[in-house]
Amino acid sequence: MNAHVKPATELSRRSLLKAGAGLVLGVYVARSGIAFAEDAPAAKSVNIVPNTFLVIGKDDTVTVLCKHIEFGQGPFTGMATLVAEELDADWAQMRADHAPSNPVLYKNLLFGVQGTGGSSAISNSYEQMRKVGAAAREMLVAVAADEWKVPAGEITVEKGVIKHASGKQSGFGAFAEKAMQLPVPANPKLKDPSEFKLIGKEGAVKRLDTIAKSNGTAEYTLDIHDPGTLTVLVARSPRFGGKVASFDASAAKAVPGVFDIKEVPNGVAVYAEGFWPAKTARDLLKISWDDSKAEKRGTDQLLNEFRALSKTSGALVKQEGDVEAEIAKGGRLIETEFVFPYLAHAPMEPINAFIHWKGDTASARYGSQFPTPDHAVIAQVLGLDISKVELKTILAGGSFGRRAQQSTHVAMELAQAAKAIGPGRPIKLVWTREDDMRAGYYRPFGVHRMRGVVRDGKIVAWADTIVGQSIMKGSPFEAMTFKDGLDSTAYEGSNDIPYAVPNFRCDLHQVDVGVPVLWWRSVGHTHTGYAVEAFVDQLLEAAGQDPVEGRLAMMADKPRHAGVLKAVAELANWKGAKVEAGRARGVAVVESFNTFVAQVVELSMGADGPVVHKVWCAVDCGVAVNPDIIRAQMEGGIGFALGHILYAQQTLDGGVPVSGNFNTYRSLRINEMPEVEVVVVPSTEKPSGVGEPGVPPLGPAVANAMAKLGLPRPTQLPIRPGDTA
Amino acid sequence: MAAFTLKINGREHQIDVDPNTPLLWAIRDNVGLTGTKYGCGVAQCGACTVHLDGQTLRSCSLPVSAVGKSEVTTIEGLNSKEGGAVQKAWAALDVPQCGYCQSGQIMSATALLELNPKPSDQDIDLAMNGNLCRCATYVRIRAAIHAAAKSLEG
Incomplete structure (x- = not known):
């Protein structure tokens, strides 16, 4: 652009x-x-x-x-x-x-x-x-x-x-x-x-979509049943980059309700009268896949490769002072490796899309998060002028980044599926939960190797070597987000820590892996927020400083960071990390998308892992337009983050994604949801967003509280990897 | 394929489907009631929760051939006083975010209140922990169930 x-x-x-x-x-x-x-x-x-x-x-x-x-x-x-x-x-x-x-x-x-x-x-x-x-x-x-x-x-x-x-x-x-x-x-x-009578006023407005979402009338893409609509399920390669070598659809075609079966660029598409016949038929397809160009590495192998790279310097992102010289001067050198898994977005409504191609015109509707590129690719695939194609966005059952497809892969698959059977019947492309969870477009897998020096009770050097995959490479957003050949979303938050440290270095190994990756609620901050905030806490502990006071002492020129940190400390009545017997508190503060969020977590150790009892949260998003929606986004962001840092990871076995559903990709349940108290810090700054910024501080605040209980600070996520539903 | 008569929200519906078709897809694709959602297909998320003779059921995992003469209630047919109280509390607290799981949440919450008019937090945990919400609206779900219970005290 x-x-x-x-x-x-x-x-x-x-x-x-x-x-x-x-x-x-x-x-x-x-x-x-x-x-x-x-x-x-x-x-x-x-x-x-x-x-x-x-x-x-x-x-x-x-x-x-x-x-x-x-x-x-x-x-x-x-x-x-x-x-x-x-x-x-x-x-x-x-x-x-x-x-x-x-x-x-x-x-x-x-x-x-x-x-x-x-x-x-x-x-x-x-x-x-x-x-x-x-x-x-x-x-x-x-x-x-x-x-x-x-x-x-x-x-x-x-x-x-x-x-x-x-x-x-x-x-x-x-x-x-x-x-x-x-x-x-x-x-x-x-x-x-x-x-103002509405903006920023408590109780002045109620959500406009609540009633329809409480009585079953809200229409999502899966609910579209225009007359004559065929449900389409596509069998896709188990490995990323695999192609159909050959297939036998004879048994599948015999399933009552099946209309047609066609090869499409992504695999084999089944067209049927409803979901169940389509699914039944798809299960009966016999497909042999050509994996010659597929990604075959597993996550164990990727970790070994990433780990080795993290021990060497990557491309320089930012440098101040001289970290190596400072290390040579002595003091306490602390080194910590953080490992972050692939994460699926798993919105409650799996991916889907609807189109009616009538020949000269086409009309699509679904939860498109990026209508402009989706619209263009539908027109292109169907060979229509864009003025002949309508695209209407409708409600979607969550996204967390998943529906913002810079690759336009869903719009493309939808149009290709329509093209394969020709104009006439409307089609609804439906992905099963397993399709969605195994299809990639994950939060990238990555490693941060952090080094810090503490001398005389102060943090005097800080180095962060990041190994990760670029989200933006090859996308329409590459020009906007790349700086000096590096994807800024891979290091955002690591290069601009809010703490004044005289010797600083951040570098990046930008690695190519054949697994499609995508932004995931708070993008780079999903891992940089954790690495920075867990590590600064570790260094402050070594320096003998209080997590709140120690942070504030290094934030002289960061008034909005300091503002939310002070606000959350006051809200939680912070008197140090140790509280009553068996419980401890952790804190973290992260700015993302120009919104500042600090959280305090109080937890204890249960039989299977940490139990988070309460989270206090302070948010500064400039002028607060809808305070209750801001609180709702903080509550939801906290629950979303907690579920993922405790349980979630997508692993690859020989390139094949292992988790396919919520039984192995564990999601937070109501009995695990902590009490949440939110304060919206008054501000006259320009308004900024709240959909994502509630997520990043939660993970490190949990890790920091665990450390205060004398437990190892989790450095490889998730905290409970073996836990299933 | 086989013919079945489903009694849903007090009305009978004749459908002709594969006997293994999950009740969820019969309700959605054959009967045309779309308030009941698909989220996982393996009884892990609760988005498909309906009432079968007043008890909560994951409709994605019951074949239509096993429904028999049982009465199915979906979100569209929710008309008990508990159901109304739950929906009012949902609106008062603006519980839903994306909203996709909320039909299932409301069906589970209503069944809880029909059985237990004054549930404790632990009762809510037990009754609701099979209903995932990826937006994590759990704080408000809990508060709304308590509010609905209070409103039913009269």
Whole structure:
């Protein structure tokens, strides 16, 4: 992506829409003066239709079209909060739906294409969505002024009611059609934060998606049953990089309900009337695989290779002072190796996607996290102009990074499966849990070799040699994330530790492995957060310092790190790591995606491993738009992280992924969920995201608490590798 | 293939399927009720939880041929006072995140309250630990079950 700065854009586009029976107000408010890219591949030829973020119905409902996918992190509610705030709408009239694929209108202002990731939904939309609401408000007021023959300045709007002192009043719906005819104000006046009624206010809004998610009516991709839809299951190579050599489908074809069986680039696709016939038939396929180009190494072998590399210096990421000279001066040298496993995302709804290819046109809908590249690849595979292809994002049952596919592998497989049987029948591509868990796209496997020197009660040298696989190499994001040939997501958090250490070195061995890898909730911080925060705790212990006080002493120029650390210490009433008999506390603080999170964990040792009783959490994400959603993301991030550091790993045996389901890829259960207390630190900084940043501090805080109980600090994750369901 | 009559949410449905078809897929693909979800297929996650004669059941692991005359209740047919209280508590506390597991969570929570109107934390652990939530909404699930129990005290 070639980002460039575009000058302030006039608010130019609007269009009339009909949504159901209601007349609607379409408002498009362009942002101004932020770096972005216009040259996304799909951008030039796309058919721009619904030029809007906002639909106001005759019935006064206000529907916000959300450019970000809702998979639990809360953008439906977040975008609607921003619009409703400036529109002075009543929360009860607010609705949200996904925007269709359109890289010009609905691009993420951080990426330049439409997509959700990097905990960026609120941060990139904060001003944009407020302007949408403010512009719509000014237009509605202008119509009211004209109708009532009163000055616009005398009109007020409160909780969805437009009012004048003369007693005249109206809802939004009555004026929406006329408002449509007006020019969109270029610079609508935004509220001063002191005037906010919804943003940052406790209890002011409820999630817009809760009811549908509590009564079974929320529609996910797996629920699509358009008439004539065939369910498609694909048999894929057990090893990464394997290809079909030959196959025999005779037994599979005989299964009642099977419509067809075709070879596709990824394997062999079974098309059937429903899941069970498709699965039954797929189990009967006899396929011989060509593994000549497949990855055949197991994780044991990878560990040996990575471990050997970690004992040599990698490509330099950052250096200050001279670590080796400092080591030579003496003091206590501490060396620790941390090993991180491959992790599957395992969202509750496994991967799936739906498309109806009609020949001249195609219509796809599923939980696409990156609509722009998905849209382009579907059009390309089907040989259609992108203007003939629709892509609609719908709710997805979790992601944790899994649905943000820079490789577009699911969109491609969907389109290839459609192409293989030709136009006509709609198809729903369904992956089983085992398909999803064994398909790769894991959090990369990796090693950190840390060395530190403690002298006179101070940390005087710090070195971190990382061995890992690049997530971004070969992807459309390579240009954005690579620096000097190195993937910054492999070391983010390790090169910029918040602690002032005079001699510092961070280097990286970027290793190629034939296992597809992907970002996983908090990306590089999943391992760098653990390595840095467990190691600093180890060094502080050697230096005889308190984990909280010792950290604060090295954070003089890191006010936001220090701020959350102090806040969590106060919340937890921190008086040192040792608490009542049999229990201990650990702490960690990690910044990710410009959000700062500190956590204190209190645990004891059970018969099978650590039992985490309580987690205190302080978060600084700038202006807090929806405090309850922020708390929910911290609670969920803590549970997600705890399950993984205790139990989760995907191992490879001769290149074949071993775990296929939750019986061996153990997930946290309710009886293991600690009590959680969250404080949202007040801030006037720009808002930043919360979907990911609750994850990284939890693991090292657990490790640090275990060390305070006199147990070994876990250096190879997961902590309980043999534990199954 | 064989013909079966399933009694779901008080209505009878005739379907013609492979007798080994799990009840889950009969409910979803043949009857067309999609609130009950697929998450693992091996009774490990609880996303497919329904009630069979009032007891929780992992519908992914019971063949349709074994259902017999039993009455199936899915999230769409949840109409007991406990079910209503659970759904209200879910809304009051904004429990769901991605929402995909929540039909199963609500079916398990409702069955718990129908059996035990005032569950302790340990009772909740026992009744709910077969329902995974990858978003880890567990703190709120627990709080919402307690809130629902309180609301049923009258």
